[in-house]
Amino acid sequence: MNLYEDSRRENVHKVVAIVKLISILFCGIIVFSIYGNRYNSIARISSDNYDLVSVTTICVGTLMLIYELWIFSYKRSRFQKRWDISDIIETILFVGVFYAIVFVSGKHLSSFKFLFLFIIITSTIQFGMYHGLLCASVCSVMILTTDLIFGTSNANANSFFETDLVLTGVFVLTAWLLGDYVKIEKNYREKLHALVNIDELTDVYNHRYFQEKLTTSMSEAEEMNHSVSLLFIDIDYFKSYNDLYGHLQGDKVLKNIAQILKNSINDQQTLARYGGEEFAVIAPSIPEEEAIELGEKIRCAIENTCFEGEENLPGKKLTISIGVSCFPDKSKTKLELINSADDALYRAKFFNKNRVEAYVSVLDELKKDIETEHIDLISSFKTLISVINAKDRYTYGHTERVVIYCKLIAEKLGLNEAEKRILKYGAYLHDIGKINIPIDILNKKTKLTFDEWKMIKSHPEQGIEILKHVPSLQDIIPLILHHHEKYDGTGYPSGLQGEEIPYLVRILSVADSFDAMTSNRPYQTRKDYQQAMEELQRCKAIQFDPNIVDMFVEAVGEKEGFIS
Incomplete structure (x- = not known):
């Protein structure tokens, strides 16, 4: 909607600028006509080139004025949203120029009083009824005052005044009707804006x-x-x-x-x-x-x-x-x-x-625990995880939630600070190896082929390749490598069984699986929290350490309703 408003505002200012340009061109034509006639009458009396230079200077000056006013009017107000002091000055300048034309072309006898309509129209379109009526009133007062001052000695003064009274009525009527239309259009846009936004x-x-x-x-x-x-x-x-x-x-x-x-x-x-x-x-x-x-x-x-x-x-x-x-x-x-x-x-x-x-960010915390020479790698890890999250739209935020679950169960199990730190960083980086898996495989809704499944199963080893050069992270390598091992020995990549699986890995496995079950995945519908708890209980001693499952269910149960 904002783009529409900007486009509309720009188009309105284009129209206003064009109308002002046309009005200035009219002024130029009138000036040329007045001084051209004077030059012809003088030229018949004298061959002096003085008036030729004067007329040429006036013509060039007028053209320059047209150009400068065009640039000033259009460029300045192109994206302006409401009128300010510069608009008042601009309006006064236009009214002044138009009155000067009327004055030099015969004052009350001038046939160019219609010029005021240009500034009345543009003011009303650009800034609404109030601004337009104000401008129309000022122009009307100027015309009628001129009639009263300079037309009193003329026998037909009343006819001039009556004619200009009708003209000023046209000024006010134009401003009122056009302003009313602008108001209706504005109200309609505001209602449309409300419906949309x-x-x-x-x-x-x-x-x-x-x-x-x-x-x-x-x-x-x-x-x-x-x-x-x-x-x-x-x-x-x-x-x-x-x-x-x-x-x-x-x-x-x-x-x-x-x-x-x-x-x-x-x-x-x-x-x-x-x-x-x-x-x-x-x-x-x-x-x-x-x-x-x-x-x-x-x-x-x-x-x-x-x-x-x-x-x-x-x-x-x-x-x-x-x-x-x-x-x-x-x-x-x-x-x-x-x-x-x-x-x-x-x-x-x-x-x-x-x-x-x-x-x-967990990685910001990690910077405190890593050697100075490896600090730059942390930013690289953060970038990699951002890329993975962007590729795997079904599990965006998965790592952050797994960290929260690991923190919760770590408190329940009474882990020491060193174990909590290793578990936290391992939870955050456990899927970093997915960076090498194509996005179409990560998001595939149908059954994976043998080669695709083989590629998926390779992500723990891929993660190790990324992290093995950072000595400060060696403690978390078992969590990266074995987080898909199962308690009954049917997991990957090593087929570890029972307590062969490192203790912290068994904790991560429960937290990782719980979040996977409660997230939308390409191959399954999201389970609610109660269903996920039941699934954890069903898979005790098959996929998960039974004691850790019981402690996890108890810890999350204490937080019952946290998603409400």
Whole structure:
């Protein structure tokens, strides 16, 4: 819609500029006519070339004026959205030029008073009825005043005044009718804009507009060298609320929360309904720290508001969780910004809700634990994982979620800090070998051929090839190599069985499989969390370590409802 508005505005300014150019050409023709006639009468009396030079100078000067006014009018106002002091000055200049033409061509006797219509029309088209009527009124007063001053000695003064009174009526009528049309057209565009860009239920911007605005904001941020923060906001336990009170009551809550969010942001920030019970705020020109403060302000505003029936929700309050990310500090592209904010929101939902979480990359943490000479490799790993996520659209964010699950179960199992660190980094890098697998194989919906399956099964070894040159990461190599081993020995690549599989690998396998089951995959429909838990229990001692499955189910059970 913004592109349409820009195109429309540019076309309007083209039309206005052309009309102004035509009016200036008329002025030039009139000037040539007046001074040409004078030159001819003088030339019959004298052969002096003085008037020839004068007329030539006037002609050249007029042509230059036409050119300069054309450039000034068109180039300056090409993408202007509203009138300002420069437009007032420009209008005054045009009115002044037109009155000068009327004055030198006979004052009240002039037949060129129609010139004022050009500036009345252009002013009305460009800036609306008020501006047009004001311009028409000024022009009318100038013409009628000229008649009263210079036409009083003429016997036909009344006829001149009556004729010009009709002309001024045409001025005002033109401005009024044209202005009314412009107003109707503007109202129609605003309604169309609302239909296209506004969410009907909450009266905030919709997902389509959010995508467009975020693109624009990031482009402007790159040009101006400033940041763009993105906040994702999700209502906690909203599914439970809908189940308790029905969707009509849920819609009322959405409307109320949308209004609170509107009141919590300023005019430079954009609020949109991202989908379902999720909202997004685009906050240009503020760093992550200020975005977190804004998130806390919003969170507190919701927490301190009473909602009907909230006493029956966990915690006895209806609350929100917020994820924050920032461009370009935490992400370099639009997709990275959206997914990093979404990941931060996921963490906020998973860890207790009713909180604001900023995005933290596991690889940024990894930089603290790696030798200085290998720091550059971390950026390369991040790029590789971004490429993998972009290729495998069914599992975008998979690695980040697996890290969260590993962190959860590590706490439950009481792992020491060194084990937690190895598990966390292994979880993040476990699929890095997929970089060499073609996108059509990763996303294939039908059964894989033997060669395609062989290529898929090679990704653990491919991952080792990438990481083996980094001494600081040697501890995570077993997790990369063996995360597809099965407890009964039927996995790959080594066919390890039971406790032959390293303990941390067995933990990663459960977390990895759980997220795979609860994500949309090309070969299966996403399971809900209860179904995934049941599948883990069914595969105990077949694919997974039974004790780890029990601990994982218990740990996630303690977080029951975190996706609500």
